[in-house]
Amino acid sequence: MQDAARTACVSRELSHSWRYYPELEFSAKTLALCEQHTSIQGQMATDILKRIDDAMQNxxxxxxxxxxxxxxxxxxxPSRCVNNWLDAAAPGIEELTLKLPRDDKTKYKFPCELFSDExxxxxxxxxxxxxxxxxxxxxxxxxxxKRVNFSWVRITTEESLLFFSNSLALEHLELWFCHEIACLRIPCKLQLLNFxxxxRCSMLQAIESDAPNxxxxxxxxxxxxFSCGDxxxxxxxxISIYPWFNLFYYAHKELPTIAPNLETLFLMSADEIGDFYPLIIFQHEKFLHLKYxxxxxVGPRTEIGFHFQYYCLVAFLNSSPVLETFILHVRHISLHKMACVFFHPFNHFPCHFL
Structure with a gap:
């Protein structure tokens, strides 16, 4: 009887603690699913959704x-399931992550009004x-x-501007594969935006940022x-540009003016051969604060490309008087493989430290 009583007390404590725990996560890991389980449907999917429903009701x-x-x-x-879950959680929620199946063609419509200040x-x-x-x-x-991360989200240029204009506390913004945005406009109202x-937004043609900080x-x-204002x-x-553009020349010419206090710079580009620009054109641009x-x-095995790329490197080094760290990744490949390069992580490049 004593053991039973202890177990009952512990169970009540655990139940009370769980019901008031401020964080809930529903994922393959927390639902005890094997990694092999993908694109689950049928009765198994129904059971999983019921488990989530029960947890939210509790x-x-x-x-x-x-x-x-x-x-x-x-x-x-089903959209009705997601709506029920969000309805139950909306009043006091501070952080929300919603990642739905990529193969789902219905494209769930997020209830913006539910999470508004109103x-x-x-x-x-x-x-x-x-x-x-x-x-x-x-x-x-x-x-x-304060923080927004959208990937594969359907939102237009006008809708994004409306959204940003009414999110004045925004500090961190990430947009990936948002293919309906043609021009990304960041209003000057976003005084706190720093990131x-x-x-990979395929329809994007311009970024116009008036955010001051x-x-x-x-x-x-x-x-x-690109337009970054002041x-x-x-x-x-x-910046990773693909494919076939003289990014190094562009960056060396424009970035000292766009970002005069730049300290850290990473550039990745394929096929930097383009037209041959004389080394002298780089000499008047300076990265006065660049430390990293x-x-x-990434480029084809051509003699012209080789020489042009390394002339650019000399120009960068000559223009960075306070540089402390320089890391160079080099990979020469055949032309027909060029399109595949950008699907590999950057850390797979052979590294040469100079």
Missing amino acids: RAGVWVKRLKFELLFLRKV NGCSVQSLCLSICAFHPVQGSCSFGNL LQVG PSTFHYEGPLIQ AVQLKDIN LELAI
Whole structure:
């Protein structure tokens, strides 16, 4: 009887502790699924969704601060299920992660109005993947939102501007594979924005940022128009251009003007042969504060390309009087393999430290 009593007491304590724990995560790991389980459907998917429903119902009336759904292992998640989960969690949530199955063609429409200030929501971090985000004027104020991470999210140029204009506390912004944005405009209202990362947005043609205090800018994709306004605070730039553009020449010519206080620079480009620019054109540009320089060169095995690329390196070194660290990644490949290079992590390049 004593053992039974102890077990009952512990069970009550654990139940009470779990029901009031501020974080809930639903993923393959927390649901005890094997790594081999992908694109789950049928009865197994129904059972998993019921388990999530039961867990959310047990937390009914108890606010959750951090809620994470990583449901990439399912074939499809009904919109009504997601709506029920978010309805139950919305009042007190501060951090929300919602990653839905990539094969789901329905493209769940995220309920922007549910997490707006008008409904008393205080969400500070929003991470969305594989859904649609369509804010509406008058019901999309996110005054407490500090961090945004969108990947494969359907949001247009106009909708993104509306969203940013009503998220004045935003500090960290990441956009990946958001293919409906043609021009990314960052309004000057975002006084606190210090980190901007944009990658693989196929329709994107320009980035126009008027934010006064960005310190970090990362970009991956084809060459587009960049406008950073008065970027005196910009100290960290990471740019990967693909394919076939003279990125090193562009960076050496433009970045000292765009970011005069730049301290850290990473550049990756394929096929830097282009037209041959005389070394003398680089001499008047200076990176007066650059301390860390990392360059990744991917190009065909051609004599012209070899000489041009290394002339650029000399120019960079001559223009960086306070440089402390220089890392060079070099990989020469055949032309027909060029398109595949950018699917490999950067750390697979052979490294030469100079």
